[in-house]
Amino acid sequence: MKCALVTGGSRGIGRAICKKVAVELGYHVLINYQGNEEAAKETLAILEDEGATGEIIKFNVGDPAEVKDALQRWSERHPEAVVEVIVNNAGIARDGLFMWMSPEDWSSVLNVSLQGFYNVTHFFIQKLLRQRYGRIINIVSVSGVKGTAGQVNYSAAKAGVVGATKALAQEIGKRNITVNAVAPGFIRSDMTEGMDEKELRKIIPANRFGEAEEVADLVCFLASKKAGYITGEVININGGIYA
Numbered sequence: 001m002k003c004a005l006v007t008g009g010s011r012g013i014g015r016a017i018c019k020k021v022a023v024e025l026g027y028h029v030l031i032n033y034q035g036n037e038e039a040a041k042e043t044l045a046i047l048e049d050e051g052a053t054g055e056i057i058k059f060n061v062g063d064p065a066e067v068k069d070a071l072q073r074w075s076e077r078h079p080e081a082v083v084e085v086i087v088n089n090a091g092i093a094r095d096g097l098f099m100w101m102s103p104e105d106w107s108s109v110l111n112v113s114l115q116g117f118y119n120v121t122h123f124f125i126q127k128l129l130r131q132r133y134g135r136i137i138n139i140v141s142v143s144g145v146k147g148t149a150g151q152v153n154y155s156a157a158k159a160g161v162v163g164a165t166k167a168l169a170q171e172i173g174k175r176n177i178t179v180n181a182v183a184p185g186f187i188r189s190d191m192t193e194g195m196d197e198k199e200l201r202k203i204i205p206a207n208r209f210g211e212a213e214e215v216a217d218l219v220c221f222l223a224s225k226k227a228g229y230i231t232g233e234v235i236n237i238n239g240g241i242y243a
């Protein structure tokens with residue numbers, strides 16, 4: 001059984017990625033979530049409706065013991081499973097001016113994106129190296145590339161993952177494992193729900209927010225066999241915002 005793990009697969013961009021990776025690439029998808037079980041079940045139903053398969057796996061990517069425990073137990077239950085694709089998508093934002101930023105808002109955002117990347121990817125890395133095939137895709141952000149005022153924590157977390165992407169790609173390229181980052185701009189999801197699209201559109205050359213499906217199409221390509229010679233890249237998908 002060939003599997004793909006998508007962290008934060010219950011909603012938004014992660015849900016769209018789960019669906020495409022399952023339907024278009026034929027992977028059995030592990031849909032990770034942290035708290036929203038209903039949404040995770042809905043994601044599973046969506047891909048099952050399309051004749052694809054998957055299962056739900058709950059853990060907080062930022063909690064090393066929880067990640068290890070959940071993935072270890074899953075691996076023991078599925079000794080035949082081969083995880084080929086890891087999409088580190090789970091992320092949170094806690095915006096505010098740096099001057100007022102609490103230690104909790106700083107560390108929680110870094111913990112989910114950057115530590116989460118370590119916790120999940122590190123669990124699989126030896127297996128990927130042994131199987132000599134893999135695709136690691138990290139969802140970062142335009143903020144991690146150019147920096148965004150009011151998001152010093154989020155920009156730092158995503159920029160950290162960009163650095164990790166480039167470095168890890170160099171370490172493991174020889175083993176046929178690619179590591180890339182996808183950096184979306186404004187994408188319609190719960191994360192951008194309260195934002196003023198009419199106003200923000202003015203700074204987006206494409207004159208609109210993007211759709212989760214558009215990000216998922218790019219991730220799906222990077223996760224496919226076709227993308228074997230692309231590694232260590234950060235690919236912007238932001239409607240033309242100069243990053």
Ligand SMILES: NC(=O)c1ccc[n+]([C@@H]2O[C@H](COP(=O)([O-])OP(=O)(O)OC[C@H]3O[C@@H](n4cnc5c(N)ncnc54)[C@H](OP(=O)(O)O)[C@@H]3O)[C@@H](O)[C@H]2O)c1
Pocket residue numbers: 007008009010011012013014032033034035036037039059060061062089090091092112139140141142183184185186187188189190191192
């Ligand atoms: N939307 C945008 O405009 C945009 C732009 C650039 C980058 N991004 C990045 O794209 C990714 C997805 O964003 P989105 O807009 O789809 O966000 P979203 O709608 O808020 O969904 C976030 C997802 O991450 C999960 N999650 C949050 N914290 C988690 C944790 N500690 N452990 C496991 N799962 C966790 C959530 O699970 P629950 O449902 O269980 O809460 C949910 O599935 C994030 O990394 C975000 O930073 C988004």
